Amino acid sequence: MSLIPSFLKSEKHPVHKRIQTDQMTKLRLKYEPYYRVFEDQKNSRVFNKGKELVMLASNDYLGLSYHPKVIEAGKAALEQWGTSTTGARVCNGSRTYHEDLEEALAEFLGKEACHVHSAGYLSCTSAIQPFANRGDVIFVDKNVHSSLWSGIMLSGARYEKFAHNNPSDLEETLSYEKPETAKFLVYEGVYSMEGHRAPVDTFTDIAQRHQIFSILDDAHGFGVMGPGGRGTAHHFGVSDDVDILCGSFSKSLSSIGGFVAGTRASIEYLRTHSKQTLFSAALSPVHAACALASLEILKSDPEPLERLWENTRWYRGLLEDLELDTWGSVSPAIPVVIGSKERAYFFERALFDNGVFALLTIAPAVPPGKDLIRTSMSARHTDDDRRIIEKAFRAAKKKL
Numbered sequence: 001m002s003l004i005p006s007f008l009k010s011e012k013h014p015v016h017k018r019i020q021t022d023q024m025t026k027l028r029l030k031y032e033p034y035y036r037v038f039e040d041q042k043n044s045r046v047f048n049k050g051k052e053l054v055m056l057a058s059n060d061y062l063g064l065s066y067h068p069k070v071i072e073a074g075k076a077a078l079e080q081w082g083t084s085t086t087g088a089r090v091c092n093g094s095r096t097y098h099e100d101l102e103e104a105l106a107e108f109l110g111k112e113a114c115h116v117h118s119a120g121y122l123s124c125t126s127a128i129q130p131f132a133n134r135g136d137v138i139f140v141d142k143n144v145h146s147s148l149w150s151g152i153m154l155s156g157a158r159y160e161k162f163a164h165n166n167p168s169d170l171e172e173t174l175s176y177e178k179p180e181t182a183k184f185l186v187y188e189g190v191y192s193m194e195g196h197r198a199p200v201d202t203f204t205d206i207a208q209r210h211q212i213f214s215i216l217d218d219a220h221g222f223g224v225m226g227p228g229g230r231g232t233a234h235h236f237g238v239s240d241d242v243d244i245l246c247g248s249f250s251k252s253l254s255s256i257g258g259f260v261a262g263t264r265a266s267i268e269y270l271r272t273h274s275k276q277t278l279f280s281a282a283l284s285p286v287h288a289a290c291a292l293a294s295l296e297i298l299k300s301d302p303e304p305l306e307r308l309w310e311n312t313r314w315y316r317g318l319l320e321d322l323e324l325d326t327w328g329s330v331s332p333a334i335p336v337v338i339g340s341k342e343r344a345y346f347f348e349r350a351l352f353d354n355g356v357f358a359l360l361t362i363a364p365a366v367p368p369g370k371d372l373i374r375t376s377m378s379a380r381h382t383d384d385d386r387r388i389i390e391k392a393f394r395a396a397k398k399k400l
Contacts, residue, residue, distance in 0.1 A: 031345065033360040044380045046357060053352070054385045054392075056375045057359040059192070061224050061332055062294070062304040063380025065254035070293045077289030085282045089115075090271070093282030101283075101292045105259055108230060108295060110239050113267035116259050116291075118283045120248025122276040123258030124217050125151040127246035130273035131213065131266070132157040132184050137177055139170060139212070141187040143194065148186055148217055154275070157184070164191075167202045174210055183212040189221030189232025193366060193374060195329025197225065201236040208241060215244040220333055223252020229298050229305050252298065255291040257283045307379040308332055311386070315377050318390055322397045327372070335361070336373040338400070344371040347396050354392035 028034055040047040043066050046055050064070050077097065087093035098116060106114040117123045128151030132138055136157040140148070143164045152159050160177075163169040170185075177183065185207050190197050200216065207214040218231045226234030229252065233239040244262045249255040260270060271277055297304065312332045319326050325337040338344040341362045348360040351373070359374040366372060381389075 033345065033348065036357075044378065044382065044385050048357070051355075053355055053357040054381070054388050055378075056351075056356050056389060058378060059220070059251040059333075059376060060254055060378050060380065061252045061308055061376070062229075062254065062298065063308070063378045064252075064294045064297060064304065066380070067254070067294070067297060069297060070254060070290050073289040073293035074286045077285040081285035083286070084284050087282065088278060088280060089282045090278050095282070095285070097285055097288050097292075098283060101288050101295075102259075104292060104295055106261055108299065109245055109261050110230070110234070111245065111261040111263070113264040114259050114261040115267050115270055115277065116249075116257055116283050116288065117276065118257055118281055118287075120219055120250055120256075120258030121147040121150075122280055123248065123260050124148050124219070124246045125154065126270060126274040126276035127215050127217070127244050127260045128152055128184070128186060129154045129275060130270050130277075131155075131215075131244070133182075136182040136184060138184040138186055139173060140185075141165065141198070143191055144186060144188055145192075145217060145219070148188075148215075152186065164194075165196055165198055167199060167206060170203070170206060174206070174212075183210065185212045185214045187216060189216055189218035190225060190331045190333065192220045192333045192376075193335060193361065193372075194327050195331045195333045195335055196327075197221070197232060197235075197330050199236075200233050200242070201238050204233075204236075204238045204241040213243050214241070215246070216242045217246050219246075219248040219251055219258075220331065222247045223298055224305075224308070224332060228302075249287065249291040249294075253291040253294040255294060256287045257291060304379040308377065311377045311379065311381050314386060315375075315389070318393060322393060324393075324397065327370070332377040334375050334377070336375060337370055338372055339369055341371050343400060344373060346399060348373055350396035350399050351392045354395045355388050356392040 036048055038046040038048055044055055046053050085093040085095060101116055102114040124147035132155035134156040138152050138157050138159040140159055140161055141164055142161040160173050162173050187198050216233060221232035223229040225232045233242045246260045247258060249257040327335045327337050338347050344360055344362060348358060351358050361374045362371040
């Protein structure tokens with residue numbers, strides 16, 4: 001007996017027709033650039049259908065996902081706490097390991113308090129949704145992550161986009177608003193697709209002059225930028241001037257989950273009003289323990305961060321030597337702009353054939369004419385990895 005309702009089987013049904021005729025899905029299935037399945041992984045190498053590849057599209061910036069201390073911490077948490085709290089923090093899901101991680105993060109970031117979630121997407125959405133209301137206005141960099149847009153849409157507030165990383169455009173957009181309107185500023189410290197770093201010092205100055213509540217998503221700056229990897233706001237020395245910091249554990253902390261940090265009053269307000277917090281299961285013990293262990297390594301051992309930037313400088317030099325467009329990236333997330341879907345597709349295939357996994361990224365995910373290969377460096381890339389990467393890029397460049 002079929003489980004599909006009969007009305008959905010009809011080709012005349014608008015939803016069925018939409019599903020069956022979607023060109024994006026058809027193209028994805030035909031050319032298979034996404035959803036590749038890896039049957040094994042060993043440090044910086046992944047295996048697809050028996051083919052060994054250097055992973056060049058991971059966000060594991062500090063390379064801690066195979067660190068013995070991180071793995072041991074995850075095992076110990078599993079033994080002590082089991083697999084899950086099976087509940088939301090507001091109900092039955094709160095545990096002391098959540099508080100341990102939150103206190104350590106708040107101290108590291110220089111904030112009074114912190115709340116952790118089971119996904120970075122939830123954290124970034126909840127950094128906006130509970131604070132902004134109907135009648136407020138949100139000024140948002142047009143290139144921010146989908147999770148931030150979800151928070152904006154769920155808040156019900158009006159939003160105004162400003163040009164990417166452009167304080168002057170923000171100022172002009174602000175000039176049309178009434179002074180008494182409650183205002184928010186939403187942007188990122190480091191943009192993962194472009195590798196750009198926001199002028200956080202200039203944005204915080206604007207926010208203070210116009211009495212704007214500022215929200216900074218530093219998922220790709222946390223652990224990478226600033227003294228000791230404390231993030232982009234610390235890089236500019238203005239961390240005290242950012243109202244809300246949010247980010248993810250699936251980058252530098254080699255785990256899963258996310259955080260929101262701010263004043264104690266703002267975090268308690270979030271715990272009262274954030275739908276993503278109230279109605280979502282708590283962060284698992286394993287992922288919390290792995291994130292905390294990674295944070296302790298970040299605080300005590302400078303080698304992973306130093307190795308990350310050493311690899312990044314080498315890689316950027318290679319791309320410059322090959323005269324490839326890196327879109328002005330200043331971070332370990334380095335796009336290789338090819339310029340058209342077709343050329344980008346064949347460039348990615350050439351990398352794959354030569355033992356490197358990178359990510360094809362095309363419009364509308366990026367602006368037209370900016371079709372690119374998304375790559376990112378990690379501290380765990382070895383000298384052997386670098387030799388494979390160089391050989392693959394030189395081979396791919398010859399085919400352009």
